Amino acid sequence: MPSVAPHALRIPASAIRRIYDLAQGIDDVVFLNVGEPDLPVAPHVLAAGARAWEQDVTNYTPNGGIAPLRTAIAAKLRRDNGLDVTPDQVWVTAGGMQALHQAMSLTLDAGDEVLVPDPGYVNFAMTARHVGAVPVPYRLDPARGFRPDLASLRAAITPRTRVLLVNSPSNPLGTVYEAEVLRQLLDVAAEHDLWVISDEVYEQFTYGTPHVSTASLDTDGRVLSVFSFSKTYALTGARVGWLVAPPQWDALLRTAQEATVSCVNAPAQFAALAALEGDQQVVTDAREHYRGNLEAACDLLSRKGIRFQRPAGAFYLWIEVAHASGGDVSTWCERFLVKHKVAVAPGSAFGSQGEGWIRVSLAGTRDDVVTGLSRLPDRS
Numbered sequence: 001m002p003s004v005a006p007h008a009l010r011i012p013a014s015a016i017r018r019i020y021d022l023a024q025g026i027d028d029v030v031f032l033n034v035g036e037p038d039l040p041v042a043p044h045v046l047a048a049g050a051r052a053w054e055q056d057v058t059n060y061t062p063n064g065g066i067a068p069l070r071t072a073i074a075a076k077l078r079r080d081n082g083l084d085v086t087p088d089q090v091w092v093t094a095g096g097m098q099a100l101h102q103a104m105s106l107t108l109d110a111g112d113e114v115l116v117p118d119p120g121y122v123n124f125a126m127t128a129r130h131v132g133a134v135p136v137p138y139r140l141d142p143a144r145g146f147r148p149d150l151a152s153l154r155a156a157i158t159p160r161t162r163v164l165l166v167n168s169p170s171n172p173l174g175t176v177y178e179a180e181v182l183r184q185l186l187d188v189a190a191e192h193d194l195w196v197i198s199d200e201v202y203e204q205f206t207y208g209t210p211h212v213s214t215a216s217l218d219t220d221g222r223v224l225s226v227f228s229f230s231k232t233y234a235l236t237g238a239r240v241g242w243l244v245a246p247p248q249w250d251a252l253l254r255t256a257q258e259a260t261v262s263c264v265n266a267p268a269q270f271a272a273l274a275a276l277e278g279d280q281q282v283v284t285d286a287r288e289h290y291r292g293n294l295e296a297a298c299d300l301l302s303r304k305g306i307r308f309q310r311p312a313g314a315f316y317l318w319i320e321v322a323h324a325s326g327g328d329v330s331t332w333c334e335r336f337l338v339k340h341k342v343a344v345a346p347g348s349a350f351g352s353q354g355e356g357w358i359r360v361s362l363a364g365t366r367d368d369v370v371t372g373l374s375r376l377p378d379r380s
């Protein structure tokens with residue numbers, strides 16, 4: 001039998017998925033383990049998608065996406081993110097995931113290294129491995145609210161390093177980087193001539209600290225920006241996101257898109273366009289819903305004496321359970337699920353720095369968040 005390509009066997013399995021699979025065999029589980037907004041999609045968005053299907057708008061679209069969507073995204077980026085980009089620089093992708101994949105596949109050759117945050121979103125390492133590259137963790141410093149430890153970052157750079165991955169607001173931490181932090185990261189990237197991939201899929205969900213787009217501080221065109229409709233508009237299954245690329249990447253991305261998805265599902269693009277052009281009250285309401293869940297969760301944890309990282313963005317809570325997990329938080333999460341019927345993500349799934357922590361999603365109902373967290377063991 002022929003063998004599978006060795007690099008494919010190095011794609012790490014997601015430990016969050018293991019919890020999800022285990023939960024399938026258990027009744028009445030409170031799911032706090034996935035970042036899935038429980039809010040309904042706005043009717044005008046659903047109607048736009050349905051209309052496209054009904055009117056048989058089912059042909060291929062241009063590789064980069066339908067023109068009105070690219071134009072609307074470029075206008076949004078100019079208005080809200082301080083990015084001076086043309087529609088040609090906007091590449092509509094199958095969710096933020098495909099934007100990440102395109103960005104990595106076009107900057108990393110086999111064996112090249114990409115610096116990924118630890119703790120950080122599991123899929124950064126998975127995607128890197130999928131393109132044959134090597135994810136190298138850099139430490140986020142708990143003493144600085146999980147902002148990057150620049151010494152650890154510099155120490156991780158080798159002659160094979162090509163890319164620095166930045167994620168603000170962060171999954172799983174909810175940290176939002178101030179302009180000063182982003183400037184420091186851009187300086188490191190410039191010193192070593194690295195690309196920067198900036199994942200901003202949670203840009204709309206911040207609670208006090210304003211979101212700053214890394215590319216708005218970019219002085220020499222080294223930032224590739226990843227955005228998504230998934231979290232902002234509760235459209236996770238529609239699979240629409242976008243990559244902002246340098247202008248000279250036009251031909252490159254045209255062929256890269258053709259070689260992967262050709263284009264994104266046409267009705268989903270029309271739904272995304274309606275989301276962007278319609279009333280943004282749904283986004284405000286979603287933010288207030290997550291903020292309310294966050295306040296309720298923080299109050300409850302404080303009363304239980306449990307330590308946590310108070311997030312400034314995204315919709316997750318990073319909670320320390322080292323008092324109970326005995327050095328193996330992954331096994332502890334499995335036992336907690338079986339005994340207390342609450343699914344949470346083990347922090348170790350997000351990197352070695354996550355041992356002793358769990359990530360809880362605040363994107364569900366208030367009731368689920370409060371019920372699930374009340375079952376955590378108190379810190380005595």
Ligand SMILES: Cc1ncc(COP(=O)(O)O)c(C=O)c1O
Binds near residue numbers: 035098231240
């Ligand atoms: C940090 C981060 N980036 C990207 C994604 C991918 O999002 P999408 O559903 O748009 O592919 C996620 C999803 O959870 C995420 O947390």
